[in-house]
Amino acid sequence: MVEIRKLTSAFAMPDRRVVIHKDLDLTVERGEVMSIVGGSGSGKTVLLRQILGTETPAAGEVRIMGKPRESLSRRGASSRVGMLFQHGALFSAFSVLENVAFPLRELKTLPPKLVEEAAMVKLQMVGLKASDADKRPSELSGGMIKRAALARALIMDPPLLLLDEPTAGLDPDSSDGFVNLLRSLHRDLALTVIMVTHDLDTLFELSTRIAVVAEQRIIVTGSPREVIAFQHPFVHDFFPGERGQRAMELLREYPFAI
Ligand SMILES: Nc1ncnc2c1ncn2[C@@H]1O[C@H](COP(=O)(O)OP(=O)(O)OP(=O)(O)O)[C@@H](O)[C@H]1O
Numbered sequence: 001m002v003e004i005r006k007l008t009s010a011f012a013m014p015d016r017r018v019v020i021h022k023d024l025d026l027t028v029e030r031g032e033v034m035s036i037v038g039g040s041g042s043g044k045t046v047l048l049r050q051i052l053g054t055e056t057p058a059a060g061e062v063r064i065m066g067k068p069r070e071s072l073s074r075r076g077a078s079s080r081v082g083m084l085f086q087h088g089a090l091f092s093a094f095s096v097l098e099n100v101a102f103p104l105r106e107l108k109t110l111p112p113k114l115v116e117e118a119a120m121v122k123l124q125m126v127g128l129k130a131s132d133a134d135k136r137p138s139e140l141s142g143g144m145i146k147r148a149a150l151a152r153a154l155i156m157d158p159p160l161l162l163l164d165e166p167t168a169g170l171d172p173d174s175s176d177g178f179v180n181l182l183r184s185l186h187r188d189l190a191l192t193v194i195m196v197t198h199d200l201d202t203l204f205e206l207s208t209r210i211a212v213v214a215e216q217r218i219i220v221t222g223s224p225r226e227v228i229a230f231q232h233p234f235v236h237d238f239f240p241g242e243r244g245q246r247a248m249e250l251l252r253e254y255p256f257a258i
Pocket residue numbers: 011020038039040041042043044045046047
């Protein structure tokens with residue numbers, strides 16, 4: 001589904017060039033839930049943006065379903081990849097339905113009535129009600145914002161879904177509900193998912209594989225059990241002591257993740 005080869009990401013600062021990734025390789029197979037973990041500022045979100053195409057690599061290649069990312073048209077990209085941004089990134093002046101419909105409406109390929117109907121189907125798919133359609137984002141709870149943003153990410157029926165901290169900021173009940181929703185959508189829509197998360201419950205409940213970003217590249221990919229066993233200071237710090245124990249308990253609780 002995604003092949004990244006020798007990716008270099010860099011930003012020009014007034015006084016220097018900051019390199020975030022150098023010769024980073026990653027392959028994500030169809031149907032996986034690949035979670036990306038790494039230290040703060042290690043470039044996890046930048047990596048998602050490289051796959052989405054809102055950042056351009058300084059060097060290297062990102063291929064989506066066999067095609068170089070930069071060769072895809074806007075329509076080609078949006079029908080392959082959807083992204084749930086960390087804070088939802090809904091337009092505050094638009095209603096929920098207008099937000100969900102936005103990417104499809106912008107393509108101007110379908111009459112407005114059909115666009116609206118498609119958005120309504122997606123709203124219901126993520127567990128929102130028809131009566132939520134006319135609400136503004138400011139009237140929604142944190143969990144409802146995530147659901148509306150997820151409906152928008154899925155409006156073009158992309159086979160690849162990118163999730164940036166999907167459960168950050170949610171209370172435990174909303175977080176559990178959202179994880180269950182993601183699990184059933186992954187199964188029912190046969191999605192491939194690439195997810196950035198710091199949350200261990202979300203990580204172990206959903207991931208089929210984990211990739212660790214450190215030293216400007218992916219230092220290890222593997223099952224949760226394989227990654228926990230990998231000898232590296234970041235892995236040791238990310239799953240230390242009690243957190244590591246909890247991770248192992250979660251692995252027993254969620255055999256899917258082993
Ligand atoms: N547009 C940009 N211009 C300059 N620097 C940027 C830009 N976008 C990201 N960066 C820098 O790239 C680095 C990686 O950012 P990124 O948001 O990918 O980190 P992250 O691993 O997702 O971190 P966190 O876990 O804290 O969210 C950071 O140092 C950030 O300041």
